[in-house]
Amino acid sequence: MKKKQWQGWGPCEQAEQHYLVQPRVLAGGGDVRHVSEFLRASGWRDKSKTGGPLLMESTDRSVRVAYDLSVAPGGWTIHSRADGANSEWSAHLGQQTPVEIVAGLTDALTRPRSAHAPNVWALLQEQNWHTRFEDQNYTATSPDQSAWMQYRQDADGSAMWWTGAKDKQGNGWTAYFTPNTPMHLVQAFSAELAGPDPVMRPRGRVPHSAQIRTWSVSVKPSQLSAWRQARITAARAATWARNSARSTRPRTTARHYTPAGGARTRH
Structure with missing residues (x-):
C-alpha cells in the first residue's frame, strides 16, 4: 500500500467565507x-502558562501585555512599570x-519613539471626527x-483617556488609559481607531448589529497564512534592523588612558 503524499493546499485548497466589516470599531x-x-516576532517573551491567559513581556521586562477572560470584565491590560x-x-x-485597534498601541510599544510631537486629535480630525471641549473634557x-x-x-x-464604541443596541467596548500613558502610544491607538478601512472576520464571528456593513469574500487558507506571515516578517525585519543599529553604534565612553609601558600609578 502506497503512502499518500501531502501536496499542501495547492490548487485543491478550498476557499473559506469571510466578511469585510465596516466600521472597524x-x-x-x-x-x-x-x-x-x-x-513575539519583535523579541517579546511569551510568559503565558498552559491553559492560562495570554501574557507577553517586553525584552527589558518593563512592559507586560495580557489578555484574560477569566476575570470580570475581561479583556486586554497593558502595564508599564516606572523606571528612571x-x-x-x-x-x-x-x-x-x-x-x-489594540495592535495600534501594542505594535507601537516595539518601535522607537518618533522625534515629532504626537497629536492625538489631528489624526481624528483628518478622518472627519467632530471635536469639542466641554467643562474639563475634550472629546472627539x-x-x-x-x-x-x-x-x-x-x-x-484626576484625569484619564476614555475611548470606546457602541451601536444603538448598546453592544461594543470601552477602554481607558491612565493620564501618564505616553502620548505617542495614545496617538498610535487613535490612528487605528479612526482608520477608514474595513477589517476581516470569519463566518460566525461577525457581530449582529444594524450599524455595520459587511461584504462577503472568499479567502483561501494559504492567503490568510501569507498575510499573517507578512506581518510577522515585517516585525522580525524591523527588530533585526534596530538591533543591528545598536551593535554598530560607535562607542561613546572614553577609555582609561594607560601610559606607555602599561604601568599605572597607585594612590
Missing part, C-alpha cells in the same frame, strides 16, 4: 494572535476591542457617532 474582538505573534525616566502607566481595553466623536475618544478631568483633579 464594531467588528468584534478578532484573533488575539494578531497582537501576540507580532510581539518614565512613570508607571496602564491601559485597559474591553474584550470586544478589535485586535487591529466619529462621523456616525459610534465611537469616541475623550480626555476627561474630574473635579478632584
